[in-house]
Amino acid sequence: MIRTLALLAFAAMPISAPAQSADILLNCSSCHAVGPDRPVAGAAFPDLNGQPIRYLERQLEAFQVGDRRHRQMELTATALGDGTGAMARLYSGAPLPDLTRRMDGATPALVTDGDWDRGLPPCASCHSLSPDDDRARTAPRLHGQPEGYLAAQLEAYADGNRTSDPMGRMRAFAARLDAGEIAELSRYYAAWQISEADDD
Ligand code: HEC
Ligand code: HEC
Structure with missing residues (x-):
């Protein structure tokens, strides 16, 4: 196959x-x-x-x-x-x-709740793991992408170096994140890795 x-x-x-x-x-x-x-582990390129x-x-x-x-x-x-x-x-x-989360600890609040005071909707309101999800029709899956890649993309949106996002939404969101949040979110999404057979 x-x-x-x-x-x-x-x-x-x-x-x-x-x-x-x-x-x-x-x-x-x-x-x-x-x-x-x-x-997935150690992969340098986006999936x-x-x-x-x-x-x-x-x-x-x-x-x-x-x-x-x-x-x-x-x-x-x-x-x-x-x-x-x-x-x-x-x-x-x-x-x-087939991805499973390989990291302990709480899901970052920005993923599930966002921070409306700063104009940040939850990342999960657009980024989904399931391709059958309506959300997944336009926004890419972040789960399982390399940590360094995710952080670099968020920085590129924040700096205005990546302008592929419709209506500049990701540029606006990324610019509202601080360096610690970019690192935490990138770590969280990268921690989703291929499930091992013995997990089932
Ligand atoms: C030598 C390695 C390499 C080869 C060969 C390569 N890519 Fe890439 N690709 C990359 C890297 C690295 C990135 C991330 C670029 C960035 O940081 O913006 C990327 C990014 C992408 C993206 C954007 C992914 C995303 O999640 O937004 C697409 C789509 C893509 N490549 C398609 C292709 C296609 C189609 C081909 C063949 C015609 C190809 N690539 C060949 C390394 C490669
Ligand atoms: C309103 C919907 C929406 C929300 C909310 C949202 N995103 Fe996005 N995001 C998108 C879309 C659409 C794209 C694709 C933009 C493009 O084409 O460049 C994207 C692209 C990205 C990318 C690039 C992915 C890749 O493969 O290159 C990253 C990283 C990202 N978002 C992270 C986040 C994070 C982290 C949050 C929460 C803080 C978030 N997004 C919130 C819609 C959203």
Whole structure:
């Protein structure tokens, strides 16, 4: 199954990749494993499996036009050209990993309650673990993403370096978080990791 999906990832790439370096850039599955069993612990790259299709497509377009800055992904998205929809469909259709929380302690109040005095709705009112959830149609799953990645994205929104968010909402929310809150929220979401068979 996973091998088939990985092959699909490969087949979905344009054959006319101009140079060998583009082949590397376009080998998505070397960094974003396709399928639910990828190792989460220590993974450095965001997991794309089961993310909302429109979200994925918009991110690739954001790298193309500079609404998101990351040199290598900008080159990748540019090399991908109008293949963004096919890649978004592939990853969005791949099964979600089965994630369990691997950290003791209370869920941060910002996740469940928000802080309305500061104009912060609960993160959980938009970010959900279940792809069947209505919320999950537009907002990406944060659970199981690398801690450093999450923190860097929140900082990029707060600094205005990432402007892919519709109506600037995530920029506004992130700018209201302090450094300690960004660290706590990133740690919380990253602590969701692939369930071990013996947990059941
Ligand atoms: C060499 C590793 C590498 C390869 C190959 C690669 N990516 Fe990425 N990708 C990354 C990194 C690192 C990021 C995080 C960028 C950032 O910090 O903004 C990323 C981010 C993304 C995102 C945004 C994820 C999110 O949660 O918002 C999408 C979508 C994406 N990549 C799709 C692709 C596709 C499609 C391909 C193949 C055409 C690809 N990537 C190839 C490393 C890679
Ligand atoms: C009103 C809905 C809403 C709320 C509330 C919300 N978000 Fe978001 N968030 C979004 C949407 C939509 C996106 C995708 C924006 C884009 O395309 O760049 C997003 C993107 C993100 C990303 C980038 C994910 C990635 O894969 O790159 C992070 C990190 C994030 N949100 C964290 C949070 C945290 C932490 C909170 C709570 C403090 C929060 N969000 C509250 C809607 C929301």
